[in-house]
Amino acid sequence: xxxxxxxxxxxxxxxxxxxxxxxxxxxxxxxxxxxxxxxxxxxxxxxxxxxxxxxxxxxxxxxxxxxxxxxxxxxxxxxxxxxxxxxxxxxxxxxxxxxxxxxxxxxxxxxxxxxxxxxxxxxxxxxxxxxxxxxxxxxxxxxxxxxxxxxxxxxxxxxxxxxxxxxxxxxxxxxxxxxxxxxxxxxxxxxxxxxxxxxxxxxxxxxxxxxxxxxxxxxxxxxxxxxxxxxxxxxxxxxxxxxxxxxxxxxxxxxxxxxxxxxxxxxxxxxxxxxxxxxxxxxxxxxxxxxxxxxxxxxxxxxxxxxxxxxxxxxxxxxxxxxxxxxxxxxxxxxxxxxxxxxxxxxxxxxxxxxxxxxxxxxxxxxxxxxxxxxxxxxxxxxxxxxxxxxxxxxxxxxxxxxxxxxxxxxxxxxxxxxxxxxxxxxxxxxxxxxxxxxxxxxxxxxxxxxxxxxxxxxxxxxxxxxxxxxxxxxxxxxxxxxxxxxxxxxxxxxxxxxxxxxxxxxxxxxxxxxx
Numbered sequence: 001x002x003x004x005x006x007x008x009x010x011x012x013x014x015x016x017x018x019x020x021x022x023x024x025x026x027x028x029x030x031x032x033x034x035x036x037x038x039x040x041x042x043x044x045x046x047x048x049x050x051x052x053x054x055x056x057x058x059x060x061x062x063x064x065x066x067x068x069x070x071x072x073x074x075x076x077x078x079x080x081x082x083x084x085x086x087x088x089x090x091x092x093x094x095x096x097x098x099x100x101x102x103x104x105x106x107x108x109x110x111x112x113x114x115x116x117x118x119x120x121x122x123x124x125x126x127x128x129x130x131x132x133x134x135x136x137x138x139x140x141x142x143x144x145x146x147x148x149x150x151x152x153x154x155x156x157x158x159x160x161x162x163x164x165x166x167x168x169x170x171x172x173x174x175x176x177x178x179x180x181x182x183x184x185x186x187x188x189x190x191x192x193x194x195x196x197x198x199x200x201x202x203x204x205x206x207x208x209x210x211x212x213x214x215x216x217x218x219x220x221x222x223x224x225x226x227x228x229x230x231x232x233x234x235x236x237x238x239x240x241x242x243x244x245x246x247x248x249x250x251x252x253x254x255x256x257x258x259x260x261x262x263x264x265x266x267x268x269x270x271x272x273x274x275x276x277x278x279x280x281x282x283x284x285x286x287x288x289x290x291x292x293x294x295x296x297x298x299x300x301x302x303x304x305x306x307x308x309x310x311x312x313x314x315x316x317x318x319x320x321x322x323x324x325x326x327x328x329x330x331x332x333x334x335x336x337x338x339x340x341x342x343x344x345x346x347x348x349x350x351x352x353x354x355x356x357x358x359x360x361x362x363x364x365x366x367x368x369x370x371x372x373x374x375x376x377x378x379x380x381x382x383x384x385x386x387x388x389x390x391x392x393x394x395x396x397x398x399x400x401x402x403x404x405x406x407x408x409x410x411x412x413x414x415x416x417x418x419x420x421x422x423x424x425x426x427x428x429x430x431x432x433x434x435x436x437x438x439x440x441x442x443x444x445x446x447x448x449x450x451x452x453x454x455x456x457x458x459x460x461x462x463x464x465x466x467x468x469x470x471x472x473x474x475x476x477x478x479x480x481x482x483x484x485x486x487x488x489x490x491x492x493x494x495x496x497x498x499x500x501x502x503x504x505x506x507x508x509x510x511x512x513x514x515x516x
Contacts, residue, residue, distance in 0.1 A: 036090060037128075039090065044079070058071045059071075111131040111132060113133060114131075115133050115219070116132055116219040117138040118130065118215065118217055119217075120214075121150055121213050121214040124149070125150050126150070127147070128213070130145060134220075141195050151163060155181040155194060165178040165201055169201060173203065176201045178198070181196055197221060198218070199219075200219075201216045250308040253302075256297075257301055263290065263294040264298065267294060270290075271287050303439055306439055318361075319360060320359075322356060322361045324354060325389070327365050328387055331365060334369065335369065335373060342381055343382055344383055348388070350389050350390075357471075359396075359467060360443075360474075366443060367443055367444065374436055374437065375402035378404040379403060379405075384402070386401050386402075388401070395466050397464060398464065400462070400464075401462040402462075403460040405458065406460055406461055407461060440465075444465055447474055448468055448472070449467030449468070449473060450466045451466075
């Protein structure tokens, strides 16, 4: 059956090409109409049986030498008369001789009103007719398009994409879209150029639902392709600049730590007066300031180095089980003196079931120190800073709350960017490099965690960090729920429910950090 079907398809294709050639030579239009070709095909099929039966019937009356040519002539004559009559009736219904493709977009809509180039392909992807408002723009890129497989017009590397899209329509899809390149066949300065086009293909089916061909609308997307290439080039340059910046920060950080170690070491010797007492208190004060400034600069350099490692994907987490309560107590002991000197109350509240967690112990301590240090720095004397820790649903949740100055809604969106501080009348006098929160978000992201912030101006801020307690989030691809990657350095995003909380800002962000 398949062999017979293929033979029939080939026979129909031969008949269609012959009918198309005759109509083009007879008519005043360069493109034959599909309806006329269909009529001629139907008539040919209808007269196949009489073409054999008529000579046989006449041979019973006349001699075979006379019956054979007479019968064939009569049948062919009747076929030609029927074909001319059918074509005349069809053309009387459309006196302007407009191709039946004009009916594809609706009654009364001429094909010349359609933008781009409209193509009519048969079941074998052979171009039967073409037209459209911008046909003159596309014709130079097509080589004798009529009665040729359209795939021959396409760049050789794009033919598979076109054939695949056409086959999907043949298999039952209603529409498909494909981007191709058409090559200019002429010689001269334009030789070798290509036109980038997008073709929207729609399947045509007969009354029985059988695949009858394809209608395609071609549009020039050369400008779009050029814009994509330019965007890709600019994105590559941005990535290179970002990598160069990261390498620069890492190199500068390493170079600065060497002299800083000498400054801190010798200032420690002078502060301890190991090689003799200093002459007066002013000298001791100056040496103490040198030691204090060197220590602050070293902390900034270390933060820059950690940021560079995270951004470059070279920050390696050392996961190990450890009691999280000890890390919180160490942080409280380390920063307790600073809080007391400022007149603050630093306390911690630990859950009863708080035991060991699997994480990078150094990174978790750095998260706590940075967040608690920020809370102390931006809380006025007499206030309180509280650290809460609890295990909820297999996750470790750390909350650092304070009664500090809070953050204004229009400023909170700037948080999380490296070297950015919120400058206003409250905290303009506070020191800091602006790296703390950005570093915290990067470390939280490496653990597969989440950072949440709630703040009210004049009332305080609550920062919550949630990470998997078993370390399963480390190395996990942390994108947003819709699959979009979050840029690094991480930037906090604000969503405000002004109807219920006019002065409150809530920030939910799954920061994305590169992982080695």
